[in-house]
Structure formats: C-alpha cells, structure tokens
Amino acid sequence: MKAYIKGIGNISPQQTWGYNNFLDPPLEYHRNDLMAVEPDYSQWINPQQLRRMSRVIKMGVTSALMALKDAELEKPDAIITGTGYGCVQDTTSFLTKITDFNEQALNPTPFIQSTHNTIGSQIALLLQCHGYNQTYVHGAFSFEHALLDALMSLQENSAQSILVGGVDELTQISHAIHTRFDKYRREVKSTLTLFDAAEAGTVAGEGAAYFVLSGKDDTQTKACIHAVDTLFQPVQETLLAWIESFVRDRINIPFEDIDLVLLGKSGDEKADKQIDLMAKTYFPGASLGVYKHLCGEHSVSSSFALALATEILLSQHIPEPVIHKAVSRPIRNVLIYNPYFYQHHSLIFLTECHDIK
Structure with a gap:
C-alpha cells in the first residue's frame, strides 16, 4: 500500500508557497495565534467566484490548485479532504445572524458554505471533477483518515491520481473557546524559542495543505x-x-x-x-x-x-x-x-x- 507524492500546495503561517528557499528565513511570531500567510487569491481563482468564498474556502481551493499545478495535472480522479472543524467562520456568521435578525431575512450563503464538505465541493466545481469526493471530519485524525482512504483507493487502482488534503482555520471565536480551556500560552516571547521555556500550553495555528497522490512512480515523484x-x-x-x-x-x-x-x-x-x-x-x-x-x-x-x-x-x-x-x-x-x-x-x-x- 504505497502512495507517491507528485505535487504539493501548502498555505501555512510560514511562507510555504511561491518561494524557493523553504523556511529560509522562518517567520517569527510573538503571540499565541499563528495565522496563515495568504497568497493573492485572484491569481488562482476567478474574482467573481472569489467574492462568495470565505477565507478557509479560499485557502483550501488555492492550495489544491497549487498542488495540481506542481504535479502538472489538470484534473484529479478523486478529491479527499480532512478537516477538524470545517468552515468555522461561515458557521459562526450564520448562527450569529439567526439571533441578530430574529430568524428572518437571512443570507443563505453562510449556511450553504457552513457544511464541512464545502471545500471539497468547491474544488470539484471549479475543476468540473465528477469523481469520488469525500470529506473526513474526525477531529485530529481527519487528515490521517483522508490519507488512509487515498492509500486504499490506490491499492485498488494504482493508475488514479488523487487530490488529498487537510484544511482548518483559526477564528477569533474558536481561539477564545480553546483559550478558556487553558490550551494556549498566555504570553509568547517568540515562537522560534517556544521549546526553550518549560511552560504549560502551546500556540494555535491553521493551514491548508493538499497533495496529489498516485500509485505509479515516475520522475515527477517527490x-x-x-x-x-x-x-x-x-x-x-x-x-x-x-x-x-x-x-x-x-x-x-x-x-x-x-x-x-x-x-x-x-x-x-x-x-x-x-x-x-x-x-x-x-x-x-x-x-x-x-x-x-x-x-x-x-x-x-x-x-x-x-x-x-x-x-x-x-x-x-x-x-x-x-x-x-x-x-x-x-x-x-x-x-x-x-x-x-x-x-x-x-x-x-x-x-x-x-x-x-
């Protein structure tokens, strides 16, 4: 059961896209919430479609397109996504407006985009990909289970090219909730020296990373x-x-x-x-x-x-x-x-x- 990585698209709190020297230099933060360094999405997505996308959808779709470009592939045979919390910003927006507008005259877009499989669906719509499309929402095992699905699919048909990724966003509300459970450090002098001090807690993050996987090895394999x-x-x-x-x-x-x-x-x-x-x-x-x-x-x-x-x-x-x-x-x-x-x-x-x- 093997999967060969052909292409990668990675949007993270580091400069991991459009840059030749990986982590050189690394980005340093002095807070406990690490937000993604985002590219110019208009270079990847039609501006008219971009208007209706929330931030996590932009990150997911763009990292998927980056992976496909890196693999020199126009369309995958399958799309498999793992996400722990899905489109948190859209869910928060919809639930907040239910209260603010007394359940009347609500904008349907945040509700439509609040489902966890929105990212995989948007990728499929943009690429006109009608193949297998699955989203795993298994907490911190979401990406791993997406990978397992891809590995089993390639075992059945090694000629496939599968787009598999993990996406999660950090919002002000989700960060506040986790902070209440003392999961994050109250003060961070520098993320690059995070392991120097013996303290309780960590720093929050987010990101979107997609990979093009195949069951065939060739010169494109990474x-x-x-x-x-x-x-x-x-x-x-x-x-x-x-x-x-x-x-x-x-x-x-x-x-x-x-x-x-x-x-x-x-x-x-x-x-x-x-x-x-x-x-x-x-x-x-x-x-x-x-x-x-x-x-x-x-x-x-x-x-x-x-x-x-x-x-x-x-x-x-x-x-x-x-x-x-x-x-x-x-x-x-x-x-x-x-x-x-x-x-x-x-x-x-x-x-x-x-x-x-």
Missing part, C-alpha cells in the same frame, strides 16, 4: 508514503507498544534505519517530556525535528508535517528552525509522529524514491 496509523487516548505503555509495533511489524524495518523523526512537540511541558522520552528510547541514532512552533497546533497540523518531510527528502537538508537533534547521515526514511494535545496520536512513514546523489 516522496513515497508507505503507512499511516492512529491511536486515541492511550496510556503511556500502550503508546510505546503501538509505536514499536508500527515500526517493527507495519513498516517492517529496524529502528536504526529511520533517519529522521519529525516530532509533534507543541511546547507544552508535560506532553513534550513524554515525547522526548519516547524519542530517546527508540530513536537515539536518528535526527529529530520539530514543526509546531512554525505552523501552530491545529487539527490537521500533520499535513504541514507531511509537506515539510517531503521537502526535506527532496533537498536532503533539514532547515535550521526544524532541527531538534542533527545526525550527519543521508535522509531516506522519515517518520512523522503527531500528537494532538496528547490525546490523538498518529504516525506517517514516508521515504525518498530515487537515489540520493
């Missing part, structure tokens, strides 16, 4: 996804056993053959200690990288990590702000470990596809 797995609310012993089983049985390679582990450390002291212990136990000889100080914590942050891992495999270079521990060795096998508030845990394993020069 990286190969081999396996995806998830685990919900395990005790520490179960978590460690799950990681060990994934490496030894699922991908069937020795631990020492993993060259880079991208750790989903969020800056939260309690969770990060457990992650560091796991990395020290199982991957003492591997390079270690971190990424949530760059994209923030959100339900589909693993999509940012997958884009980052692919860039690292292509360039054979770990960007300076990503390095947690560097080991001088070629990077062929990358494992992404993404915990979300230490409740949802996921693993994605990918490799380079061509000989490293």
Whole structure:
C-alpha cells in the first residue's frame, strides 16, 4: 500500500508557497495565534467566484490548485479532504445572524458554505471533477483518515491520481473557546524559542495543505508514503507498544534505519517530556525535528508535517528552525509522529524514491 507524492500546495503561517528557499528565513511570531500567510487569491481563482468564498474556502481551493499545478495535472480522479472543524467562520456568521435578525431575512450563503464538505465541493466545481469526493471530519485524525482512504483507493487502482488534503482555520471565536480551556500560552516571547521555556500550553495555528497522490512512480515523484496509523487516548505503555509495533511489524524495518523523526512537540511541558522520552528510547541514532512552533497546533497540523518531510527528502537538508537533534547521515526514511494535545496520536512513514546523489 504505497502512495507517491507528485505535487504539493501548502498555505501555512510560514511562507510555504511561491518561494524557493523553504523556511529560509522562518517567520517569527510573538503571540499565541499563528495565522496563515495568504497568497493573492485572484491569481488562482476567478474574482467573481472569489467574492462568495470565505477565507478557509479560499485557502483550501488555492492550495489544491497549487498542488495540481506542481504535479502538472489538470484534473484529479478523486478529491479527499480532512478537516477538524470545517468552515468555522461561515458557521459562526450564520448562527450569529439567526439571533441578530430574529430568524428572518437571512443570507443563505453562510449556511450553504457552513457544511464541512464545502471545500471539497468547491474544488470539484471549479475543476468540473465528477469523481469520488469525500470529506473526513474526525477531529485530529481527519487528515490521517483522508490519507488512509487515498492509500486504499490506490491499492485498488494504482493508475488514479488523487487530490488529498487537510484544511482548518483559526477564528477569533474558536481561539477564545480553546483559550478558556487553558490550551494556549498566555504570553509568547517568540515562537522560534517556544521549546526553550518549560511552560504549560502551546500556540494555535491553521493551514491548508493538499497533495496529489498516485500509485505509479515516475520522475515527477517527490516522496513515497508507505503507512499511516492512529491511536486515541492511550496510556503511556500502550503508546510505546503501538509505536514499536508500527515500526517493527507495519513498516517492517529496524529502528536504526529511520533517519529522521519529525516530532509533534507543541511546547507544552508535560506532553513534550513524554515525547522526548519516547524519542530517546527508540530513536537515539536518528535526527529529530520539530514543526509546531512554525505552523501552530491545529487539527490537521500533520499535513504541514507531511509537506515539510517531503521537502526535506527532496533537498536532503533539514532547515535550521526544524532541527531538534542533527545526525550527519543521508535522509531516506522519515517518520512523522503527531500528537494532538496528547490525546490523538498518529504516525506517517514516508521515504525518498530515487537515489540520493
């Protein structure tokens, strides 16, 4: 069960589009909400259609178009999207106007666009794609389950080209709600030094990342996804056993053959200690990288990590702000470990596809 990455479109709190030097330099924030760096959408979407799109729809559609352009593909055979919260701004707008206008004379557009599958639908309408179209709304497993669907589809028909992505937005109201549960730090001196201070909480983020996947390897291939797995609310012993089983049985390679582990450390002291212990136990000889100080914590942050891992495999270079521990060795096998508030845990394993020069 393999999927070859042919194209990537990534809109995030970093300059990850239209820029050759990935994360050089990284963008630094001094607050606990990391908003996406957005492109000029009129370069990608007809301005008349753009007027009726909310921000998250613009991000999702544009990142999908970026991925298709990168893969030199006009239309995919299927579209699969993962989102933790969907179109939050549209939902908030509609519910607020119900109260403000006493349920009368309401604009239908926010209601129509408040459904979670709006992003996938808009992409299909723009591309006139009449194939399989699915949206997964499984909390912090949404992107992983979208990937699993794509992997199973490619196992049945490897000739397909599938557009798969993860999209989530950060709004003022959603940020305020999460803040009430003490999920985010009250003060952030610098996101680039997020891991230097042992404190509770993390920083919020958002983003949209789409990938064109195929079951066929060719010169367009950037990286190969081999396996995806998830685990919900395990005790520490179960978590460690799950990681060990994934490496030894699922991908069937020795631990020492993993060259880079991208750790989903969020800056939260309690969770990060457990992650560091796991990395020290199982991957003492591997390079270690971190990424949530760059994209923030959100339900589909693993999509940012997958884009980052692919860039690292292509360039054979770990960007300076990503390095947690560097080991001088070629990077062929990358494992992404993404915990979300230490409740949802996921693993994605990918490799380079061509000989490293």
